[in-house]
Ligand SMILES: NC(=O)c1ccc[n+]([C@@H]2O[C@H](COP(=O)([O-])OP(=O)(O)OC[C@H]3O[C@@H](n4cnc5c(N)ncnc54)[C@H](O)[C@@H]3O)[C@@H](O)[C@H]2O)c1
């Protein structure tokens with residue numbers, strides 16, 4: 130088992146990574162003074178697929194399991210208050226309640242949010258079960274729910290007490306969900322780690338097949354990158370976390386204009402956004418043609434799209450609702466693989482050109 134320590138001024142914590150790391154949770158709970166009553170937040174799908182694992186987590190501790198709606202719809206104010214009502218029911222003077230989130234990024238975001246606001250904060254643990262959860266959502270303490278007006282519009286910064294990344298959860302993950310994680314993995318390599326990029330290129334078949342040594346090493350590198358960025362800019366005040374948005378500015382606009390989850394997943398949108406950002410970087414003379422082409426090729430190797438049928442007009446409208454085009458738009462670009470540059474004034478014309486690059490003809 131690997132232990133990665135995320136160091137913060139206050140509330141540093143460990144991220145445990147390996148096979149069957151959740152088996153270590155009972156002893157962790159016993160030795161920490163995190164609490165004596167556990168609320169597990171999960172959903173039916175994850176619970177049915179991993180009942181044995183989840184039961185092991187809670188074998189020695191009084192607990193209650195709450196199954197929330199699957200997917201993005203659990204990140205709602207209705208679920209926040211349903212969970213708070215359950216917390217109130219079990220909470221009393223003798224009990225010190227804490228939360229364990231067992232699921233994808235949606236469950237981590239919801240559970241973390243509730244933990245941050247109930248009694249002004251109770252402890253929680255993240256147990257991510259999707260690749261995206263393992264490399265991104267469970268690390269860094271950003272929590273959020275959605276309102277119908279916007280995604281992640283209500284949220285907090287609230288760090289977990291620890292994160293248990295158990296690779297065995299990924300065995301049951303459908304390939305479409307795995308790819309969402311691969312898009313973020315490629316993002317980390319492109320923004321920060323040339324060696325990881327080379328590794329992903331050279332070993333793509335073994336990584337995609339989730340061969341233990343390979344996927345474990347990839348996840349570890351991504352966690353370390355995210356942890357380092359969070360350590361330097363915990364609350365997104367210093368602009369350092371901005372580079373994590375590589376591929377996301379245009380990605381979000383594509384996602385919004387095509388309707389969340391319907392035609393395009395977040396990972397697919399980010400993949401296309403990365404193609405656009407690489408093209409813009411090359412057009413501005415920041416990175417070479419070869420680097421841009423390597424990025425496109427890697428995206429394809431991981432079965433993510435580099436082209437799409439869509440209406441550029443609608444994407445531009447979404448983009449202008451999201452960001453203001455005053456003089457130009459702020460985008461994370463590349464000098465080369467492993468080195469980013471935030472550009473404040475990318476012209477609308479260049480953005481339009483980049484959208485033409487990803488547009489499928491016919
Ligand atoms: N807090 C952050 O820093 C951060 C960062 C990135 C993304 N996010 C959030 O994460 C969410 C996306 O996370 P996600 O992609 O994990 O989505 P998700 O939580 O909806 O999970 C995707 C699907 O996989 C299923 N699933 C989960 N684990 C499984 C397993 N082991 N086997 C089979 N199926 C499994 C889920 O039930 C769901 O249907 C978004 O809401 C996004 O806003 C947060």
Ligand SMILES: [Zn+2]
Nearest residue numbers: 313377395399
């Ligand atoms: Zn993302």
